[in-house]
Amino acid sequence: MIVEIVIYFKNNLKARPVFHWTDNRIIGHLVVCFLSYFCEAIITRELRKHQEMLTSKSIEKIIKPRSLTFLMVLKELNSVIVIPVKVRAKRFLVRADIKENALKVFKTLNMKIPSNIIEIEEKSDK
Helix, strand or coil: CCEEEEEEECCCEEEEEEEECCHHHHHHHHHHHHHHHHHHHHHHHHHHHHCCECCCHHHHHCCCCCECCHHHHHHHHHCCCEEEEEECCEEEEEECCCCHHHHHHHHHCCCCCCCCEEEECCCCCC
């Protein structure tokens, strides 16, 4: 039997039509949707509490200053990238520079800023 569920909490949480065959999968899907909404609410609350503003070259000249929103946060954090690099027998993850808005998000949420270089340990075949 296929169960179709559509739930809307506020305007942000949308659990699209869900087609699952077991109760555990339905509950699991809804838990993941609720947790993502909960994370969004906490991030939004912290940004408002700290009154973080979007930093951009065009803000000073073209558009009015505006607060950082959750969608902007997702975009900024998505811009944080790491590149796998192999030097001789060792493998590393090298982080690119973090943009100013992403740094604000890390600091506002009290998150540790990832280090520039992380060595990846090779798994031994023992």
